[in-house]
Amino acid sequence: MHEFELIERIIARLRDTACGDGVVLGPGDDAAVLEIPNGHQLVVSTDALVAGRHYPGGACADAIGYRSLAVATSDLAAMGATPAFATVSLTAEDLTANWAEHYASGLAAAARDFGIAIVGGNIARGPESVTVTVHGHTPRGQAIARSGGGPGDALFVTGCLGGAGLALADENLGEWSLIALKEDSPVRRYWMPQPRLGLGIGLRDFATAAIDISDGLSSDLDHLCRASGVGCEVDLDALPLYPGATALDALASGDDYELAFAAPPDAQGVIETLARQHRVPITRIATLRRDPRPGVAWTRNGMPVEVRPGYRHF
Amino acid sequence: MHEFELIERIIARLRDTACGDGVVLGPGDDAAVLEIPNGHQLVVSTDALVAGRHYPGGACADAIGYRSLAVATSDLAAMGATPAFATVSLTAEDLTANWAEHYASGLAAAARDFGIAIVGGNIARGPESVTVTVHGHTPRGQAIARSGGGPGDALFVTGCLGGAGLALADENLGEWSLIALKEDSPVRRYWMPQPRLGLGIGLRDFATAAIDISDGLSSDLDHLCRASGVGCEVDLDALPLYPGATALDALASGDDYELAFAAPPDAQGVIETLARQHRVPITRIATLRRDPRPGVAWTRNGMPVEVRPGYRHF
Structure with a gap:
C-alpha cells in the first residue's frame, strides 16, 4: 500500500485522539501546531522500542502501539507533567494496512487513557521500531527533576515491582492483543503499563526529586541519587513486590514504570492522602543521606547485598 | 561502552548546543523542560532516517548527524517557524564512543547552523537509524499550513532543484565526512541541506500555503495542491535546475529541502525583496486555479508530460 494511503488509514483510526485541547493543527501537514497554557513550561521526552529487543518480534500491533506510548508517557509522570501531545515514528519492512490500523488502535487506546x-x-521502511516523543507541561518552575533530593528526604516507590518482568518468562508474550488482556496479570502489566500521571502531578508541590523505573530500580535509583549527590541504604525486604516476584528480580527488571521519588519527611501525611486519592500504594524504602560517593547501598538484614544492574542498552 | 557513559560522551560533545534560550532543563533527566515565548504556538515535526535506505549504510557519523537534524528542521522552515529545540533518538547495533562522538559533532554543527x-x-541497540523531533514556534496563528492556497495565488519554489539527487549517483557518497564538504556540490547538498529557515519566517506574513520539497517536487506539489483544493499547470521548462540536473530528475528526487509556497499575486515585490535579503533565488512556476480534481498537471511546450512520482517510502 502507498505511504500516503497508509498515513490516511492511521489518522482515520486515531479519530478523536488526533485532536483536542491545544491542537491547532494535527497530523497531515509538515508539522503540528500546538498551544501550551499561559505560564506553563513544555516538558518533552523521547523513547524508542526496537522489535526483538524491547518487545518480542512479531508481537501484536495494537499491544506495541499501547506500550510504545505508555513507556514514553511515563517520563512525563516522573516530571510531574500534565500529558498533552505525542508524535510517533514507525519503521517496518512490510507495513500492511491491517498492521498499521491495529497499531493505530492500540496507540489511540493509550492516548485516550493518558x-x-x-x-x-512519520512512517518509513526499515527494521521494525517505534519512536515516540511525548509533550506535556507544568506550571512554570514546577517540573520535578532527578537532582533535587537532599539529605534527610524520605525515598518512596509507587505500586509494586517485578510484575511486568515476570511476563518475560511467558513464551507467548508476543501473541497477546489488547483485547485479551483483561485482568491484572504480568502480561497486562508488560503491554499496558499505567504511567503514574495523576500521582506525578500531585507530587509537583512537594517532591524534591523523581524518576520513573524503566531500567530497573537498581539503575534508576542510582541515577536519582547521583543526580541529587546523595546516598541511601535500601533493605531488600522493604521493597513492595508483585506476588511471585523476588526482590532481586524486581531490582533488575524495568518495564514496571512505577515512580521513585524523594520528599521531605514532613510530607508523609500528604503522601498518604495522595496514595488514597490515586489508589496507588506508596512505600517508603529509605532515607537519603550525605555520601561522598553518591549512590545506593543494598542490604538485607543489615548485611550488604550485591545486586545485578538494571537493563543495559549497550 | 556502557549506555550511560555513551550518553555522557554525546552530551559533552554537544556542549553549547545542549543549552540556550528557553532551555530550563536539558539532556540527562527523564525529560527536558522548555520555555516557549509568550503568545507563541509550538510547531513540532518528527523525521526518521534509516541506514541503507535514507542514506548509505556505513556512512560517516558526523554527516549522518548533520543531515538528520537538517531534514527534520526543514519542516519547521515550511511552517514559517523559528527553530528552537530538538530531541534525537539513535539506534545502532554496535555503538562505539568514537562513532557516537562523531555523530554528536555533526549534530552540534547543524544545531549551531540552525x-x-x-x-x-535516547540511545538503544538495534538496526541503525536516527529519529529527530524538532520544535519551533510562531506568533499565534501565523504558522503556514499546506492548505491555505487559493485560486489566483502564484506558486513559487526556492533555490534550485535536483542538486542533492545527483549525489545519489556518487558511489562514494557514504565516505564523505563534513570536513571534506567544502564547496557547493551535489554531495554537500545531500549531506548538509540548508533548510530555508530565514526565508520561511519571512513568508509568515503573506504566504497562503507552503511545503518543503523532501520527497520530490512532483509528490510535494501534489500534496500542497490537494490540501489547498486547487490545481495548477507547471511547465517543466519553468523549473530552476541545479547545473547538470534534468527536470525529470529534479521532480522525482527529494533531498533538496527547498520550499514550494503559494502567495497572492500582489506579493511579488515583497518576495523579490525577501529573495535578495536571504540570498535565495525564488522562481515563480505556476498559478493556482480552481480544479474539480486538485493536483498538478505537468507540461512541456503546452503538451502534457507524464512524470515519475517522488520518493515513496512504501
Whole structure:
C-alpha cells in the first residue's frame, strides 16, 4: 500500500485522539501546531522500542502501539507533567494496512487513557521500531527533576515491582492483543503499563526529586541519587513486590514504570492522602543521606547485598 | 561502552548546543523542560532516517548527524517557524564512543547552523537509524499550513532543484565526512541541506500555503495542491535546475529541502525583496486555479508530460 494511503488509514483510526485541547493543527501537514497554557513550561521526552529487543518480534500491533506510548508517557509522570501531545515514528519492512490500523488502535487506546493527542508522525521502511516523543507541561518552575533530593528526604516507590518482568518468562508474550488482556496479570502489566500521571502531578508541590523505573530500580535509583549527590541504604525486604516476584528480580527488571521519588519527611501525611486519592500504594524504602560517593547501598538484614544492574542498552 | 557513559560522551560533545534560550532543563533527566515565548504556538515535526535506505549504510557519523537534524528542521522552515529545540533518538547495533562522538559533532554543527538546542534523546541497540523531533514556534496563528492556497495565488519554489539527487549517483557518497564538504556540490547538498529557515519566517506574513520539497517536487506539489483544493499547470521548462540536473530528475528526487509556497499575486515585490535579503533565488512556476480534481498537471511546450512520482517510502 502507498505511504500516503497508509498515513490516511492511521489518522482515520486515531479519530478523536488526533485532536483536542491545544491542537491547532494535527497530523497531515509538515508539522503540528500546538498551544501550551499561559505560564506553563513544555516538558518533552523521547523513547524508542526496537522489535526483538524491547518487545518480542512479531508481537501484536495494537499491544506495541499501547506500550510504545505508555513507556514514553511515563517520563512525563516522573516530571510531574500534565500529558498533552505525542508524535510517533514507525519503521517496518512490510507495513500492511491491517498492521498499521491495529497499531493505530492500540496507540489511540493509550492516548485516550493518558489524555494525549497524537499530533504527527512519520512512517518509513526499515527494521521494525517505534519512536515516540511525548509533550506535556507544568506550571512554570514546577517540573520535578532527578537532582533535587537532599539529605534527610524520605525515598518512596509507587505500586509494586517485578510484575511486568515476570511476563518475560511467558513464551507467548508476543501473541497477546489488547483485547485479551483483561485482568491484572504480568502480561497486562508488560503491554499496558499505567504511567503514574495523576500521582506525578500531585507530587509537583512537594517532591524534591523523581524518576520513573524503566531500567530497573537498581539503575534508576542510582541515577536519582547521583543526580541529587546523595546516598541511601535500601533493605531488600522493604521493597513492595508483585506476588511471585523476588526482590532481586524486581531490582533488575524495568518495564514496571512505577515512580521513585524523594520528599521531605514532613510530607508523609500528604503522601498518604495522595496514595488514597490515586489508589496507588506508596512505600517508603529509605532515607537519603550525605555520601561522598553518591549512590545506593543494598542490604538485607543489615548485611550488604550485591545486586545485578538494571537493563543495559549497550 | 556502557549506555550511560555513551550518553555522557554525546552530551559533552554537544556542549553549547545542549543549552540556550528557553532551555530550563536539558539532556540527562527523564525529560527536558522548555520555555516557549509568550503568545507563541509550538510547531513540532518528527523525521526518521534509516541506514541503507535514507542514506548509505556505513556512512560517516558526523554527516549522518548533520543531515538528520537538517531534514527534520526543514519542516519547521515550511511552517514559517523559528527553530528552537530538538530531541534525537539513535539506534545502532554496535555503538562505539568514537562513532557516537562523531555523530554528536555533526549534530552540534547543524544545531549551531540552525539555532537549535539538542535538549534530549535516547540511545538503544538495534538496526541503525536516527529519529529527530524538532520544535519551533510562531506568533499565534501565523504558522503556514499546506492548505491555505487559493485560486489566483502564484506558486513559487526556492533555490534550485535536483542538486542533492545527483549525489545519489556518487558511489562514494557514504565516505564523505563534513570536513571534506567544502564547496557547493551535489554531495554537500545531500549531506548538509540548508533548510530555508530565514526565508520561511519571512513568508509568515503573506504566504497562503507552503511545503518543503523532501520527497520530490512532483509528490510535494501534489500534496500542497490537494490540501489547498486547487490545481495548477507547471511547465517543466519553468523549473530552476541545479547545473547538470534534468527536470525529470529534479521532480522525482527529494533531498533538496527547498520550499514550494503559494502567495497572492500582489506579493511579488515583497518576495523579490525577501529573495535578495536571504540570498535565495525564488522562481515563480505556476498559478493556482480552481480544479474539480486538485493536483498538478505537468507540461512541456503546452503538451502534457507524464512524470515519475517522488520518493515513496512504501
